[in-house]
Amino acid sequence: MSNENITLQEESEDLKRSLSNRHLQLIAIGGAIGTGLFMGSGKTISLAGPSILFIYMIIGLMVFFVMRALGELLLSNLQYKSFIDFSTDLIGPWAGYFVGWTYWLCWITIGIADLSAIIYYLQFFNHGVPFSPMEGVMISIASIVFIMGLNLMTVKLFGELEFWFALIKIIAIVVLILAGLWMIFTGFTSEAGQVASFTNLWNHGGMFPTGADGFLAGFQIAIFAFVGVELVGTTAAETKDPEKNLPKAVNSIPIRIIIFYVLALLIVMSVTPWNKIDPNISPFVNLFSQAGIAAAAIIMNLVVLSSVMSSMNSGVFSTSRMLFGLSREEQAPKPFGRLNRRAVPANALYFSAVCLLLGAALQYFVPDTVKAFTLATTLSTILFILVWIIILWSYLVYYKTRPELHAKSTFKLPGGPLTCYVVITFFIGVIYVLSLQEDTMQALMVSPLWLLILAIGYVCFYKKK
Template sequence: MQEESKILTQSEEENAEGLRRNLSNRHIQLIAIGGAIGTGLFMGSGKTISLAGPSIIFVYMIIGFMLFFVMRAMGELLLSNLEYKSFSDFAADLLGPWAGYFTGWTYWFCWVVTGIADVVAITAYAQFWFPGLSQWIASLLCVLVLLSLNLATVKMFGEMEFWFAMIKIVAIVGLIIAGLVMVLTHFQTPTGTVAAFSNLWNDGGFFPKGVSGFFAGFQIAVFAFVGIELVGTTAAETKDPQKSLPRAINAIPLRIIMFYVFSLIMIMSVTPWSHVVADKSPFVELFVLAGLPAAASIINFVVLTSAASSANSGVFSTSRMLFGLAQEGNAPKAFGKLSSRAVPSNGLTFSCICLLGGVVLIYLIPNVVTVFTLVTTVSAILFMFVWTIILCSYLVYRRKRPQLHEASIYKMPLGKIMCWVCMAFFAFVLVLLTLQDDTRQALMVTPLWFVILGIGYWLRSRSRRA
């Protein structure tokens, strides 16, 4: 294993000149925010509120709290060796080559699956303005735009993500301010209810659906946090990782409180939770109540850019993961080649071709909501696997390299204890996924991916021995 890790380090040194550190602190901060605010907040919050009531606020806080420690573990590991390009690298180094293989390919698949969901969503949002536009053309245009912009330079990706995230922030801050004004002026809604903070507890208390309703909220809320680890795939292209990564990770709790908690408090203060419609975006509903005639168009634009941001992040991270896998001999060599602009163009093109699977899904299964639920649940399960690998890598790092932990300037608080607490939490979420029919189906399908990976790894090991 030591010999393999030496080979890995040597291959990294040979390719160190490849990926360029073109992402500034400004880009990293907004990429981290973009990763923490998923499309699930805009579109899924209506369903989560109807399932859990005001207790959904605690659901988001608990998930955010747990994922903060996963990010801290990732941050300490990435900064312990600046030759690590992503968590796939430290997983291979600390847990063994199998972990790098499984993590890299699973993370690639995670983002392809999420990207397909995003392409399906973008196509649906585009129909709002262009009802006559064919779904095939809308999806194809979306993928081509993402491919062409990512092929330019890594700085172009940073700029795109910066502005996509800025749009999301402005929309959420606008909602919080609008909601606060309505509460302070005792705004009366068309249904006769008056906007007030007391709406949070007056309609059956904070747990109106009981413990079962509270638990049901976790299933959808986890997907809203998918992509929070994205900042870990930018490590090799960050100008000053020692400063930028800790800043981005440390700000996660504040962002979760501001963007998730405050926005949900305002939505349920203006409209009692029992009046929130599950299949509509509560963001649109609040702006409509505020008397903004263009609310539907504005929020449609925000949600479209949010989905585009997620797909853009997916295209970026999958190409970098394929680049790392190719360097380690776990993927075709073609994916390890860079263009003249230091971009892994072959990996980008391959990932974008896979995204077109979203177009096929639209035609195979007419019910987009069914596809979206299945796809997002599979994605959430696989992301939890990646987060667990990060925690397992941290535990091995603490055991095998205590000197690096002692020298670290960015130690994970309550290191070993919180690793076990977070893993127990992920196991608890998996148990919750068995409670609903649609999520149970996704849970039963997911092991097939690991069977395919296992066969692939066995064939790779056999060919290497031969």
């Protein structure tokens, strides 16, 4: 075989850089606007009141620093395809194995949470009547098959679909903000007699109406809204001109958080006082329902459904790339490292789909969709925090052992190691906060089981390699 043929074969067996800056920017925004914002913010508001605005700003700042660390590491060596590569290189093979498989499970649990959300929002079109457990399972299976079909297409098509999914979310939130501002400035009065006004933010117990306990409890669900922002890191291997496009995507995160989280929820709580918002109903849907605009509420439900499908689409994409990377590092079965003729890791996709189908059984055994959603989101939040800590740990090793790379970096983490220690301490504090509520404590108690499974798998199958 000629050298030219060998080169072509190697290129065909690697991921292609098919995602443009337009795709990357919208994938990053789509990752930042997740199911947690649309479905989870109602419960967070009921726990923390208007102090939720400060919660989102604090978490947003910490996640931004994680993304800056991730960006500097990926750009320090363009051979790094994802955080599996740099954690393996900087900490050791066990770290790559841990972060890859844990990140895979993160998105599987999010996929299961998204299935709960899909069933929950479809009830709106079923006159609010809950589906039977078997109907829930059938809806889950149909959703998984649909998402699998999208992901088996080319990477460029995935980017295009995510672009439009994210654009729908952005337009919806902008429309909600504009509609809310109109209601506030015209003194709109709902059917329940509530007058839309900015004073609703502090007239019902102040900015911290539920005290320190409520403020801390708000972090439990709020942090889930941010999982997925690091998806930019898993698309790095398939992004054109990463030196230019990756920093753009990362640096725009604070602006997104202010617009899509803080401003949107500020408007929601100004139109409807925080203590009048039903924690079991999306406040985004509720705002239009309060206004008596039935058609707008229907449209908003469709938007929320598209947001959930977008989250699942991103999650299935991410799980397949993690398994692909693990396979190339000989830390997952070899078939996961093979690409089909569209340069998609199809075997990895099939495996993730089977695991999601097993997760669909949760809809049968836990028919309460809100409870199933809370359990799945809490577990994924804990696992995401562990992944973020590994990214920061990798940065600390990089800063110490590769000073020449840090010195010439054009995209440095502000504050360097000190920032890493502050953010790691914050995340450890969030894990403690998760232990304070009964429903989140259940997921916290289950999480060590995953670490045990990982340890057994690594020692028995991959450590010798």
